[in-house]
Amino acid sequence: MKVALVTGGSRGIGKAICEKLGEMGHFVVVNYSSSEDKAKEVVEGIKEKGGSALAVKADVSDPEQVKEMVSFVEKKVGPVDILVNNAGITKDNILARMKDEQWREVLETNLTGAYLVTKAVIRGMMKKRWGRIVNISSVVALTGNQGQSNYCAAKAGLIGFTKALAKELGTRNITVNAVCPGYIETDMTQSLPDEMKRAMVERTALKRAGVPEDVAHVVGFLCSEEASYITGQVIVVDGGLSL
């Protein structure tokens, strides 16, 4: 049984990834920042299906909380073998009106958060000479999106981070890949204006919004033994939105 840590596993895409990794027989550590009840529900759901899981609170943008989370996990269940950097937020605004705080919060959670958690778990993977890291980027890292310069910068940063790390860690048999979802129905996209949601579906070749499971299946595969020769790649899961 491998230990899988999913950041932001309490809701949406992260929740579906936790469930998928649980079904694959891994011990799932469900990280969250504030939704304790939802994280516990994810844990219970995995356990009901015969899997093993644990919820751990930590704000991924806080170096101390990340260190505490990883040392707690290592003591409790052992080193992390699979890391999915999924936690993410949006603070949309056009650049002319963007507040420094909006820029900082999005970069610190979406990009620095991935750096902090990855750095905290990497030694364990290097020692074991086995590891899987999947960074959840976004299709807008590749296409850009108005009102999201902070988010696009952070998500594009994750792609560079992914490729650099794939080169650094290849000799240790650790793969590092990025997954770029398109428009997926979650809390994050729920508050978007209906007109914008309709327009995104219209631009999507498959003419439907994605569901979290569409992303989770791909992440599950990238974390599997079968994907051992795939590294440094950017896999777009967008139903053809970016075509």
Ligand code: NDP
């Ligand atoms: P949700 O808003 O539904 O869920 C976000 C998750 O991230 C929650 O579990 C939340 O925890 C957690 N989180 C937020 N901030 C932190 C933090 N500082 N520390 C730890 N956890 C945190 O988002 P989605 O499921 O839609 O998105 C998941 C990922 O997929 C994100 O990285 C997002 O950018 C990306 N993505 C989403 C797309 C979409 O269409 N939905 C498209 C492309 C990419 P809590 O519940 O405790 O708040």
